[in-house]
Amino acid sequence: MRDALEDQLQQHGISADDFSDLMIRLLDRGVLCRDESKREAELYDRFLQVQPLVEDYLWVLRIRLLHESRFNMVRIFPPGAEVPGLSDSDDSFNSGLRERLNQQEVSLVLVLRAEYDKALRDGQVDELGQVMLSLEALSLSHRHLLGRPLPENAGERQILLRRMRQLRLIRSPGDGTLEDGEGWLIIRPGIISLVTDTALSQLAGGVVLDDENPIDEHPDLAEGAN
CATH class of the missing domain: 1.10.10 (Arc Repressor Mutant, subunit A)
Structure with a gap:
């Protein structure tokens, strides 16, 4: 799986380190907005280059992704979360990614x-x-x-x-x-x-x-x- 991913990244002109950087940021923050900063603009543009690979990676983890291209924004949601704009998921378990707001x-x-x-x-x-x-x-x-x-x-x-x-x-x-x-x-x-x-x-x-x-x-x- 790793070799296949690296082959796909190479075809897209993205290094494994750059892909890892993107995924760590997305999983850590849960959202990317292109107009937030120069750094997020760079990561969002990188996401566009490898969007199918990002979606496949998150699919394995059952993490849901919402890409609002009109607003240059990407947001991810844990398994089972109800997400406006996405069809309902059958997942119903709690996740460590789930963020509890006060x-x-x-x-x-x-x-x-x-x-x-x-x-x-x-x-x-x-x-x-x-x-x-x-x-x-x-x-x-x-x-x-x-x-x-x-x-x-x-x-x-x-x-x-x-x-x-x-x-x-x-x-x-x-x-x-x-x-x-x-x-x-x-x-x-x-x-x-x-x-x-x-x-x-x-x-x-x-x-x-x-x-x-x-x-x-x-x-x-x-x-x-x-």
Whole structure:
């Protein structure tokens, strides 16, 4: 199998080390966005060169791959995860790749998806499928939908936003940062692949994540790989 893979890589002009580098990054982060950085642009372009080989490699591990070519984004999901845009999988076991978001992170992901859908309905999505949102509007939406504000502590709030950025769900506009409480953020279109319509409808119906409705009772938030 290794020899066959190396032969295929050679035909594509990719070394085994470069392929290993790509797979380690993808399995570690769970997502590649071409516009995130020069490094991710390089890895995404490498993925395009050997996409069938990447898919075959992940298929053996039963890891699911979603390639959103319109947005130059690749995201992987563990076996059994429900993934918007992909047919259901028969796998039902838990996986060590399964990433458990905490309650605050799940709540914010849901709010970001709700805001994205609102902008989509209002035609406020740019040509890259992105949505601009002020941090003030995000805070108001969080309070309105979930009955509680974002963390008041600036450090906790920045950790939470940084986590959303690591998941490639948001980014800062231009050269700006997410440090300013009166600033702006950009919601990436990849939010659609991480939150199912069922989870969104539960939020609209008033289902709130709290001690009586813990994270484990909301399986419709697709779980990505680390």
